[in-house]
Amino acid sequence: MTHKSLFIVLDGIDGCGSTTHSQLLAAFLEHKKHFKVHLTYEPSKSEIGKILRKFLKNKEIPPTTDALLFAADRDLHYHNEIKKKLDDGFIVISDRYIESSIIYQSIQSDKISIEWIKELNKFIGYPDLTIILDIEPKIALARKNEKYLEKFEDTSFLDKVRKLYLSRAINEGYHVINSDDIIEYVQEKIQKTVLNMLNS
Ligand SMILES: Nc1ncnc2c1ncn2[C@@H]1O[C@H](COP(=O)(O)OP(=O)(O)O)[C@@H](O)[C@H]1O
Ligand SMILES: [Mg+2]
Known part of the structure; x- marks a missing residue:
């Protein structure tokens, strides 16, 4: 098998298993198939990503603010981490990426169009492969601990998502x-x- 860089994203509604499967896929490609693999996630581990994780627990944050910060986090994530790894011949797996922004931010506000989100994210590189994990919201939420649910995690909202x-x-x-x-x-x-x- 030839070794080449590839940018893979796993995405889907909350509780779909994107974190579980990103980790399993990374381990499989690295240990069983001997590729160079870089596993990452969004919100990223940058300072902007840390703010975003706090905001995910705060219902007072406007979706427009979330959209702007997610775009800033992703721009940094792509240029300082993902692109560098791809240039070095790694397979990069990201647990969520722009598709999460397009879906979650646009669904929350009539002011937010998909076009605007794409415009905010216009300097990033796009994945070679995006896999959407699909599941019924009721089952997805049942897998999560109720105590730790974030602001997006209720069934009627997730049905739309x-x-x-x-x-x-x-x-x-x-x-x-x-x-x-x-x-x-x-x-x-x-x-x-x-x-x-x-x-x-
Ligand atoms: N196919 C599955 N069957 C049962 N439980 C699962 C399955 N996939 C994931 N889980 C569990 O569901 C929970 C949510 O999975 P996670 O990967 O964190 O989802 P996400 O990152 O998409 O929110 C975790 O506790 C995980 O172990
Ligand atoms: Mg997750």
Whole structure:
């Protein structure tokens, strides 16, 4: 197998398993397939990412502020981390990326268009492969500890979020994988999709 850089994003509604599967995929590609792998996530570990994680627990923050900060965090994340790793021949896996902003911020406010979010994010590089993990919000939320739910995590809101993920996935050509199944089986489907891409 030839070693080449590839930028992969796992995304989907809260509780879809993006963190679980990003970690499993990174371990698989690194230890079983011997690629150089860089695993990362959004909000990133930068200072802006840290502010964003606090804001995710605060319902008083306007969605426009979230959108601006997510874009700043991503711009920094892409230029100072992701791009460098790709240039060094790594496979970069990001647990969430611009698709999360497009969906979550635009759904919360009529003022926020998808076009505006894309404009804010216009200097970033786009993933080679985006995988949307799809699951019913009720099942996704049941997997999470109620005590730690963030502001986006309620079923009626997540129903809208899920619909937008699915309709955009069709238009943008993203891979949709059903994640309402045992972890190992879902992970196997993700691995197959990624290996297909690496071999093509
Ligand atoms: N296929 C699955 N079956 C059962 N539990 C799962 C599955 N995928 C993930 N989980 C569990 O669900 C919770 C949420 O998963 P996580 O990966 O944190 O989701 P996300 O990062 O998308 O919010 C975690 O406790 C995780 O262990
Ligand atoms: Mg997560």
